[in-house]
Amino acid sequence: MENTVLKVEDFSAYFGDNKILKEINLTVTKNIVAALMGPSGCGKTTLIRCVNRMHELIPGTRISGRMRLNDQDIYSMEPIVLRRKVGMVFQKPNPFPTMSIYENVIAGYKLNGIRRPREEFDNIVEQSLKKAALWNEVKDNLHRKGTFLSGGQQQRLCIARALAMNPEILLLDEPTSALDPKSTSQIEELFVELKQNVTMLLVTHNIAQAARVSDVTAFIYLGELVEFGPTEKMFTVPKDKRTEEYLTGKFG
Amino acid sequence: MERHIGVRLVKDMAFKGLICLLAFASALPLFLILYYITKNGIAVIDWSFLLNLPRPIGETGGGIASAIVGTMMLIILSGVISIPFGIATGIYLSENKEGKLSNTVRLCVIVLQGTPSIVIGIIAYIWVVAPLKTFSAISGGIALSIMMLPVIIKTTEETLKLIPYHLKEASLALGVPYYKTILKVVLPAGLSGITTGILLSVARITGETAPLLFTAFGNQFMNLNILKPIDSLPYRIFYYAMSPYPEWHTFAWGASFILVVFTLAFNLIARGISAKWKIQF
Numbered sequence: 001m002e003n004t005v006l007k008v009e010d011f012s013a014y015f016g017d018n019k020i021l022k023e024i025n026l027t028v029t030k031n032i033v034a035a036l037m038g039p040s041g042c043g044k045t046t047l048i049r050c051v052n053r054m055h056e057l058i059p060g061t062r063i064s065g066r067m068r069l070n071d072q073d074i075y076s077m078e079p080i081v082l083r084r085k086v087g088m089v090f091q092k093p094n095p096f097p098t099m100s101i102y103e104n105v106i107a108g109y110k111l112n113g114i115r116r117p118r119e120e121f122d123n124i125v126e127q128s129l130k131k132a133a134l135w136n137e138v139k140d141n142l143h144r145k146g147t148f149l150s151g152g153q154q155q156r157l158c159i160a161r162a163l164a165m166n167p168e169i170l171l172l173d174e175p176t177s178a179l180d181p182k183s184t185s186q187i188e189e190l191f192v193e194l195k196q197n198v199t200m201l202l203v204t205h206n207i208a209q210a211a212r213v214s215d216v217t218a219f220i221y222l223g224e225l226v227e228f229g230p231t232e233k234m235f236t237v238p239k240d241k242r243t244e245e246y247l248t249g250k251f252g
Numbered sequence: 253m254e255r256h257i258g259v260r261l262v263k264d265m266a267f268k269g270l271i272c273l274l275a276f277a278s279a280l281p282l283f284l285i286l287y288y289i290t291k292n293g294i295a296v297i298d299w300s301f302l303l304n305l306p307r308p309i310g311e312t313g314g315g316i317a318s319a320i321v322g323t324m325m326l327i328i329l330s331g332v333i334s335i336p337f338g339i340a341t342g343i344y345l346s347e348n349k350e351g352k353l354s355n356t357v358r359l360c361v362i363v364l365q366g367t368p369s370i371v372i373g374i375i376a377y378i379w380v381v382a383p384l385k386t387f388s389a390i391s392g393g394i395a396l397s398i399m400m401l402p403v404i405i406k407t408t409e410e411t412l413k414l415i416p417y418h419l420k421e422a423s424l425a426l427g428v429p430y431y432k433t434i435l436k437v438v439l440p441a442g443l444s445g446i447t448t449g450i451l452l453s454v455a456r457i458t459g460e461t462a463p464l465l466f467t468a469f470g471n472q473f474m475n476l477n478i479l480k481p482i483d484s485l486p487y488r489i490f491y492y493a494m495s496p497y498p499e500w501h502t503f504a505w506g507a508s509f510i511l512v513v514f515t516l517a518f519n520l521i522a523r524g525i526s527a528k529w530k531i532q533f
Binding site: 040052054057079080081082083084085086088090091092094095097098107108111112113127145147157161162165 | 416418419421422423424425426429432433436437438441443444516531532533
């Protein structure tokens with residue numbers, strides 16, 4: 001399995017005395033979209049926040065087990081180094097309000113004090129915005145504030161900002177839940193195109209979205225990984241009874 | 253039934269009329285103050301009043317140049333001292349909503365805000381004037397900076413609390429270290445609020461007299477040395493107004509006018525900044 005990007009082994013996460021994730025085992029291979037679905041509060045967001053160690057911002061959390069990103073132990077890396085390799089897109093579009101579109105795309109370089117010649121930055125901005133399917137809409141307004149864009153455009157700007165850092169994996173935390181249906185379908189199409197460049201881990205509570213965009217799906221319920229496999233298989237012949245009940249809308 | 257509704261309507265009207273009247277009545281004193289100060293003060297204001305030093309008793313003429321320069325120096329001194337402390341404390345409080353230290357600091361800020369200014373003057377006297385054995389601009393600056401602190405701390409804390417958490421997350425998720433996230437993402441987003449707070453605190457201390465009486469003390473000569481006594485507008489008003497000479501009384505009005513213009517200007521600039529620099533999230 002030299003194609004493995006993310007390997008999660010016996011991974012548990014606790015918040016105080018609550019065990020939020022229970023012995024998760026999961027392998028994500030290169031250039032796919034892996035969806036994590038499950039009802040609210042099942043721990044799927046916690047799981048992807050453990051990948052870039054954003055859960056550590058909340059005091060009282062601890063973990064056990066292992067997580068490896070391209071064969072490097074995530075929990076023996078410096079969080080700052082790790083987070084530069086892992087891109088993240090949040091539920092709510094969050095471009096930096098004080099920065100222009102251009103500055104937003106290269107924010108990962110600028111804020112970290114990474115210097116590059118101007119032409120290289122120009123190039124990074126153009127390539128990232130093209131990958132995020134936003135270039136044509138904003139190429140004449142690169143120096144306007146990012147917050148003037150629509151919600152869907154802002155979210156694509158955030159995707160471009162993450163892509164600009166050439167991440168080894170892109171974490172998507174319910175990236176369309178704050179968007180209207182049209183922006184949602186644009187962004188879903190974008191994910192399918194992005195597969196050739198980057199591996200994605202998508203958290204969604206929308207079953208249809210998981211079905212539309214993902215190659216493999218993990219169903220998490222009450223902190224447990226109930227089922228993990230190719231999306232097509234899981235949606236047609238689920239192995240576990242709970243998966244079937246969830247997919248048919250009996251709970252969740 | 254009809255009659256009852258009529259009574260209610262009358263009560264409604266009376267109530268609306270009453271709050272309108274009281275609102276007007278409370279704005280009235282401000283207009284009267286401005287009216288008197290302008291009427292009595294504007295006549296003495298000319299270049300010689302603004303550019304001349306106070307003259308000794310017995311000579312006619314004189315002005316408030318040393319007081320204007322002194323007040324500006326005091327503003328700069330107290331700002332230089334209180335702004336870094338105030339902003340840093342505000343950041344700490346907004347970042348640490350719970351915890352022993354932040355709760356203690358928060359309580360201290362409230363107590364400090366309510367401390368009478370004359371007490372702060374005495375403290376500055378004991379801390380700075382007594383050891384240095386001389387009244388000085390720096391001691392006045394320290395007294396005023398203690399008065400500015402609570403305002404800057406509170407506005408910084410409140411401003412930063414309003415900045416959405418997801419901005420901070422966006423920055424941290426890019427691998428930006430915590431200190432850079434605060435300095436380059438969170439603080440710039442709160443710049444307008446923090447600047448407004450600083451200007452309001454400056455407006456507050458510009459007119460303070462009590463803490464200056466035994467710190468900056470007053471000086472009828474021009475002084476730019478921070479270790480020597482320095483003049484200030486409020487002190488000069490006090491000095492002129494307490495004198496038995498009618499000409500000096502008009503000088504007190506003139507200086508009051510200048511002081512009110514200063515304070516008003518800081519308030520208006522603060523309002524302008526909070527409207528202009530407003531950041532849309």
